Amino acid sequence: MLTKELNETLTSVGPGTPMGELMRRYWYPVAFTRELDEWPIKRVRLLGEDFAVWKRPDGGYGILQESCPHRAASLVYGVVESEGLRCGYHGWLFAPDGRCLEQPAEPETSSFRDKIRAQAGRAQELGGLVWAYIGPEPAPELPRFDVYVMNGVRDIGHSVLPCNWLQIMENSVDPHHVEWLHGRYFGFLARQRGFEMPSAFTKSHVKVGFDPFEWGIIKRRVLEGQTEEDDDWKVGHPLVFPYCMRVGGNGIDQMQIRVPIDDTHTWALFYSTHNPPGLDDYPEQMYPYDYEYQWIDERGTHIVDYIEGQDVMAWVTQGAVTDRTAEHIGKSDIGVTMLRRMFRENVAAVQEGRDPLGVIREPHERIDLPCERSKFGAGAEFAIQWIDRGSSRYSPHADDLKKLHIAAAQARGEKVPDGTGP
Amino acid sequence: MTRRTEEASSASGAGPEGEGTSDDVGANGRRLTGAHWWDPDRRRHLADLPRHCPRCSARLDPETGISVEYWEADRRIYHTWCRSCGWTGDIIKVDRMVGHETAD
Numbered sequence: 001m002l003t004k005e006l007n008e009t010l011t012s013v014g015p016g017t018p019m020g021e022l023m024r025r026y027w028y029p030v031a032f033t034r035e036l037d038e039w040p041i042k043r044v045r046l047l048g049e050d051f052a053v054w055k056r057p058d059g060g061y062g063i064l065q066e067s068c069p070h071r072a073a074s075l076v077y078g079v080v081e082s083e084g085l086r087c088g089y090h091g092w093l094f095a096p097d098g099r100c101l102e103q104p105a106e107p108e109t110s111s112f113r114d115k116i117r118a119q120a121g122r123a124q125e126l127g128g129l130v131w132a133y134i135g136p137e138p139a140p141e142l143p144r145f146d147v148y149v150m151n152g153v154r155d156i157g158h159s160v161l162p163c164n165w166l167q168i169m170e171n172s173v174d175p176h177h178v179e180w181l182h183g184r185y186f187g188f189l190a191r192q193r194g195f196e197m198p199s200a201f202t203k204s205h206v207k208v209g210f211d212p213f214e215w216g217i218i219k220r221r222v223l224e225g226q227t228e229e230d231d232d233w234k235v236g237h238p239l240v241f242p243y244c245m246r247v248g249g250n251g252i253d254q255m256q257i258r259v260p261i262d263d264t265h266t267w268a269l270f271y272s273t274h275n276p277p278g279l280d281d282y283p284e285q286m287y288p289y290d291y292e293y294q295w296i297d298e299r300g301t302h303i304v305d306y307i308e309g310q311d312v313m314a315w316v317t318q319g320a321v322t323d324r325t326a327e328h329i330g331k332s333d334i335g336v337t338m339l340r341r342m343f344r345e346n347v348a349a350v351q352e353g354r355d356p357l358g359v360i361r362e363p364h365e366r367i368d369l370p371c372e373r374s375k376f377g378a379g380a381e382f383a384i385q386w387i388d389r390g391s392s393r394y395s396p397h398a399d400d401l402k403k404l405h406i407a408a409a410q411a412r413g414e415k416v417p418d419g420t421g422p
Numbered sequence: 423m424t425r426r427t428e429e430a431s432s433a434s435g436a437g438p439e440g441e442g443t444s445d446d447v448g449a450n451g452r453r454l455t456g457a458h459w460w461d462p463d464r465r466r467h468l469a470d471l472p473r474h475c476p477r478c479s480a481r482l483d484p485e486t487g488i489s490v491e492y493w494e495a496d497r498r499i500y501h502t503w504c505r506s507c508g509w510t511g512d513i514i515k516v517d518r519m520v521g522h523e524t525a526d
Contacts, residue, residue, distance in 0.1 A: 001467060001468075003452040003454070005453060325453075325454040325456075326455070326464065329490075329493070333492055334501075345505075
């Protein structure tokens with residue numbers, strides 16, 4: 001259990017809070033590039049603050065506080081111009097760095113505009129997403145993690161969830177939930193409702209381990225029938241500090257992204273790159289496929305007959321901000337314990353003027369993260385189960401993704417699962 | 423709530439530091455959220471939270487460290503990090519000293 005004070009410290013991300021200061025040292029996805037090509041300005045809420053993100057005529061991106069410093073009208077209803085973003089109300093013009101360039105109704109000789117500065121961050125594109133940084137300068141590099149830059153077909157399911165981001169991150173260092181939530185519980189549902197569940201998650205955990213590394217925590221497990229020589233222990237997969245988890249292998253690589261909108265809302269994305277072995281070329285995509293996955297039905301009941309829907313149920317039903325003063329955690333939760341300590345240590349690092357874990361300042365092409373290759377099993381059969389019983393089932397291109405995996409299996413000379421031939 | 427706060431001080435054996443707040447149960451200047459049927463137990467656990475680093479004696483609170491309680495069978499363990507000296511380790515509350523059982 002934690003004290004109320006510590007729970008509040010770890011879960012509050014607004015400006016001026018210890019965790020808010022830590023979390024402002026990182027880049028976050030805030031939009032799809034597709035969205036800003038369709039309309040060049042979008043309202044964004046990030047870490048408890050509201051912003052206007054826009055696409056500049058030169059192809060770059062900008063992010064400014066939503067509220068105009070003049071009289072607080074929303075800059076989301078502004079005019080995109082070559083020099084910056086102009087407020088739609090009285091025409092004040094702001095440069096991407098926040099300088100006020102024009103105040104059309106003020107006397108021409110006035111220097112009033114020199115006294116005005118809007119809160120500005122930085123924004124740039126990577127992997128079909130627009131990323132924002134709203135922390136202090138100098139801004140670090142935007143980490144180019146493998147999933148965002150590797151070849152393949154990109155498919156992104158996303159939804160806004162009504163809960164604090166930390167309880168989602170704690171799930172990422174909780175290996176035991178897999179055999180219960182996605183194993184026993186999934187099996188119970190499958191029997192009750194008469195469907196087939198993926199068989200990959202039913203094995204018992206013999207041992208779990210957690211090692212800090214330069215990007216976060218590597219999570220390892222030995223499952224029933226495995227040894228420490230298996231990928232699940234030898235390689236594992238990482239929690240990418242402070243708000244992501246990397247999973248996948250053998251044809252589906254995924255980054256699970258949890259963007260703290262504020263203390264009680266999280267934008268949860270499943271960014272998948274499908275790259276099954278056997279194919280050299282993939283269909284051209286102007287943008288990644290993006291779509292909202294459904295997690296609650298019209299009666300307010302959680303949709304739990306797919307993997308991520310089960311996770312969402314567990315995250316959201318813990319409450320908007322779970323009360324850790326009433327919890328009872330055990331030895332099987334040591335990953336959670338370790339993550340809390342890691343957050344506390346990195347809050348201190350920021351307070352002492354140091355870069356926290358995972359901030360990178362060197363330009364780079366690609367960051368490869370350790371991730372077990374054999375975790376999900378090989379072949380089209382598992383990939384199809386993963387799509388049918390995962391959030392990708394909500395993708396408007398789910399059938400195309402399945403065909404991609406079948407074509408790859410055929411190219412590898414493998415047997416195509418019954419009833420799935422193109 | 424006043425009565426609850428008094429209970430908290432009494433149950434925890436809080437000394438000069440013992441205090442509650444108007445809206446929470448608490449002990450030793452630390453607070454809990456909400457009310458539950460197992461509150462007497464929660465207050466005892468709260469009172470047991472380490473208050474000082476075992477190495478440098480610096481005070482441990484949300485600003486100066488972290489101590490997270492977890493269970494291992496009957497043992498209550500406080501995973502602790504001290505910002506002041508960097509010490510990291512587990513502090514174990516011992517209720518009863520038991521050695522090896524003798525074989526018959």
